[in-house]
Amino acid sequence: MRLAPPLFPYRRPAALDRPGPEAAPLVIVGAGPVGLTLALDLARRGIASVLLDEEDTVSVGSRAICWSKRTLEIYGRLGLGQRFLDKGITWQRGRVFHGEREAYAFDLLPEQGHEYPAFVNLQQYHAEAWLVEACTATGLVDLRWRQRVAALETLPDGVRLRVATPDGEYQMQADWLLACDGAHSTLREGLGLPFLGQIFHDRFLIADVRMRAAFPTERWFWFDPPFHPGQSVLLHKQPDDIWRIDFQLGWDADPEAEKDPARVRARVARMLGPDVPFELDWISVYTFRCRRLERFRHGRVFFLGDAAHQVSPFGARGGNGGVQDADNLGWKLAAVLDGRAPESLLDSYDAERLPAADENILNSSRSTDFITPKNAAARAYRDAILALSATQPLARPLVNSGRLSRPAILTDSPLATGGVATAPAPDAPVLRDGQPDWLLRHIGAAGDGFTLLAFAGPGVPPAAAPPGLTRVVVSQEETPGALFDHAGLATARFAAGPGEAVLLRPDQHIAARFAAPELAAIAAAHAKALGHAP
């Protein structure tokens, strides 16, 4: 039996009974994973928001299941990480099959010593339900269900919105508008912004199946299996004994006929064999696109998640990419709204997230091109690579069944000092007062979220931090108040020895490194990362 989705109550908005538009500093449109993550991130920074969604429940049906390590670290910072670990299915191994045989297996995180695994599988509806709970608990997110933005008009210092509710329409005047309203974004269309890219001529049948099966918790991908000749199939485990099966159908398939439950049941039975009982939980047929907006910032309007960019699901880069948009923009908005940063800081959202979107689009397009060969040459190469990969490890890096989501690493962020690459800080196990702990839990956790990570060792004291910066000391020896790098992994992963320091942003990304830290240089890098002109 399918879980009954939670229903969130619609409340008649007070603005319906008042004259004039309702003034709201910050409005988020769309309570999908991205809008909810942004609202929660802002609330954790003390910023209130109004969050509008046209529905009154979570996303039903088969959508995101694979949440990446970086997303889990973000949810760790927001207080939901353990929940994902407890309920989700942790995996890091994948297997690729070709025809009747296994071609090879891979491991996405062969290294130990990270709080979060390479991936956790969890239905998008669970994630959304928890995010709603967490947002509500902050008391700073005004969640308004069954309220649809019907039209918008941009003003020099804000946006005028027309919001439709079951009781009629009202107007809002927002200083800032965060468009998280998904791939069919009304806001994008309202502004007349082109959403251009590539369409893939293929169809995929997504079946969520309930069964008790002994498959290991691994990602299994078949090219041309005997039970579905000429096409690919993907199998993933989800919590609650649900399995995601993704059948490639080809462009000529009839989407309506393919959704017929009897037909789907026959397909699944051919795959599982006659002795495995199962129930169908959800069926959909998809085509995929890769496209994005030219820019994500339009004055006081920002686009995040699927509203800004769309990818094919191979690589799990849609939801994970969108959550990282929210991670990137949340602290910047908070800094501007608090008067700690100039408005121009917000331009760095485009500078940092456009390249990230391009990387996601590039990777997911290439995967789709490999999985769906466009011509005879592509098919010959793909099949030759698959055939070679069974015996020749050299061919395996060319097999592309999805390049699984990784955070973008930027080489030329306007916020970085000294040409440092803008990448998320690596995690590492540490001891705090003798207790096992994780380094990342201490990054972006206090104050305005900027952290100076100061490395210390025998006879080498940690660097001092200028006023306004939280300092976290990582020591090679047990020292009260410091994080003890007992395994040496923090030192190794940051490649920073005693006396060195690293400046980290509120989104846990590296802003600057100092071999010989000086207060003035650290303060200057901090100011630059907040968008102040040098």
Next chain:
Amino acid sequence: MTLAREPRLPDPDGWYAALMTAHRDLDEAASRRLDAALVVLLANHIGDAAVLAEALALARAAVSPPAAAGPAAAPAR
């Protein structure tokens, strides 16, 4: 590194014959796969992006005008 352009095969006729023998009895599709497998093996052996790019451009020019840069993007809205 740059692509070696001087003749280097010790026994050109012998190599050509071996190649033709390998293709014997294969249908069109299998022949294509054989060539593809060969390219993959040799490209990996060379392992140098600049040499491979040079070879690719030269090969393309030998059969037709150079390929348009970048993926062919069909507009989707």
